Amino acid sequence: MSHLLALLACSTHSDTLRAYEVTLDRDSGRLDIDHATHGPLLSGLQIRSGSADATAEFNVGSFYFEESGQQLSALAFGRPDSSDDRIVVPLEQDGEPVGELLIAPAGERLDLSVSGLSGNRLAFSADCIADEPMLGLGSHAFDIDHHGEAFALWVSEPGIGKSDQDAYPDDWFLTGTRHSSSFPVPFLLRPEARAGLWIDAPQRIEVDLCRQNPERFTLEIWSDSAALRVFAGEPLDVIEDFVQAQGGYTLPQPWVFGPWVDAVRGAERVRQVAQDLRAVGASTTVIWTEDWKGAEQGSFGYHLKGEWFVDEELYPDVEQLAQELEDAGFKWFGYFSPFLYAETETWDKAEALGIIIQDEQGELVTFTGPTFETMTMVDLTLPAAQEFVLEHMNHALDLGFDGWMADYAEWLPVETATHAGSGWDEHNVWPLHWQALNQEVMADRDGSYFVRSGWAGTASRAPVVWAGDQRTSFDADDGLPTVLPLGLGLSLSGQPIYTHDIAGYQSIGNDPSDFELWARWAALGAFSPIMRTHHGAFAEDNHQFDQDEQTLALWAELSNEHMRLFPYRYGLAAKAASQGTPMILPLGLLFESQGYDVIDAWMLGDALLIAPVIEAGVTSRVVELPTEARWLDWWTGEEAISGSVEVPLGSIPVFVREGSIVPTFATAPDTLTGQSTGELLDLDDVDGERVLLVFGSGGSFTESDGTVYRTAQGGSSAGEVTVTLTSGRVEVGSAVLEIDGDVERSYRVRYVP
16 A cells, blocks of 8 residues: 555656657646657756736738736646556646646657647746757748747748848838748757757747757747647658658659749740740740739739739730740749739729638728738638639649649638638738649649748648749848758748749849849859849849850750759659658768758758859858768769869759769750640650769769669779660679669760769
8 A cells, every 4th residue: 555655656658659758747737758769859848837918019911919917827737647658747836727738659750749728828848958950940031059049839921121120110011030931940950969840830930949048959839739749750750750641742743843034024024934934945845924814013022913814905816825825834923912902893892702811700801911002811711711812823824834832821810700710810821822722723734833931831832942032132031042041940840842033132221233243143053053133123134044155055954954963853853742852952961061050052962062153242151071971072973072162154063972873864965844845855855864973982862763773882093984774784884773663765884082
């Protein structure tokens, strides 16, 4: 009896749930989670709950929050009940039950779900590891390691230019704070702990990453319930698991991974762009025309009109033009957003149908839009509104469009009472509703789209994400330098495919783009997952890809290099679909010698290190190559070392890791659409030939069609050989390469020891 009483009085409870050991200390109200392979994942986890009052001022897509009366109290653990591979823990306050914590494995992860509380605030806090990198949390312009920072995860306009602080600037509705983001993600990656934390809740989340208390980090949700989903493993494995947990990534058609060029201001301009691209031999698969629905020049540049149908003055023969582009090997993209503009036919139709967002009193919710006009949105959660959106999108596809920029979705005001719930609850997942409709309309079409806003779940709903509207400048707050951390942050947050506006978009407060900026940005575009131009808000002032013969020739050179790399890039995209591996990665994730403060370079796959010039007026840059590997210059094949490298305009430093295999096309095709007529080179025309670049021993690579290349034996002698086979062994120099596939190809194999 005394032994039983001692057990009942014991304040510590340990239980094993598959590979996880959970230890609760009822006296301290803290719990630890350890993994059988990866060790301690979370230490001293504590749960607090309470309430607070908040207001949110909304203007031009940005939000100003004020909070008062916050009262959060630590919750104690009641006596746990362990059964059926789960632990149910009563949550108590002053000895009384107030909620429940359910701990249960879900596949390879462990979920902690809190429910039953009252109030509107819930916080998880746990011990920090000294100076540990704290990664993920979405797309942010200044850094990818957020240790020592505190900020909110709330989908919003990122701002035109950004402050380097999180305090609201005086012009908060225009200038973004440090962490204002169109694409925050409630996912925290802790490489040193071998852990990832998905805060699964749609509401606003405030994170304090060892800032207020250097020994503790806090994740506070503006809700009374949430799930903390814990992933264990090596950092890249954790990212891949998170991608799959979001629903996984679906591989788009090959043509999505060819270069995209924009063309606006009417049908004849589009025809001229198409003609010039083919005349100069620039590989291109997509022309995108955002002003298909009309646009006009205003004080803030060339901006779109508000209708959701074709502008017959700009595009009087839209179906004929679509056919011409198809015959010339181009897919044609347009533009959609959820916005409705006042005094338009589309607004009137939506209002008559009763599908515009409303407040709790049933009044229409309107706001000042990006062009400073009165706007609103359709309620994306209302079935009739969904039908309205799909009808207009299907009509555009029937006209001959193949996709579009699916813009915005950050702007849902909190006072909205949507069909699915309040604006406070629906705001962060509004991009998911928008993306789901785009996904639905493309389900049976050979089409695609790209988005800029997102939340956890976008990976399974959006084929491509772009960085947003950067400055047309080298400015560190919102220009070219920010493209790298923005993309790397998305990769660390489980978003596999990324692109950006070559030469930027915004020219408010800075000069328009010039040739230097365009050339530096385009060179980075060539070694991005997807290469895409944008004319920018002030199109006539910006330097365009066809500005002059020099620029057009450089575009042809860079776009062809991008296309030549298609077998490698599409193989990476297939890996993103099968495993969840993002196409670009920070150096620190793959090499311990590199810190997460390296945000001026990225890895394209695990073979190519891309180090662009992101500073104006220079023709060289310093590159610090990871010491874990020997590196070779991509362009010359010669051994590379850390130090300063010369980078003339139009070029970009690219290095390949020893032990890599990179397949390329022998000839860059004109297109990948499979729909062209005439003498254009399409995917089928070039897919039977490869140049296999084999750098040292130990390499392997898998193409999208499943063909696997492996270096079976290295050697010290370089060589080149041409063979035709489906599968087999190839001797080249003193090396032996194994090819295992189902497609017969002609291979020119180059071995560089």
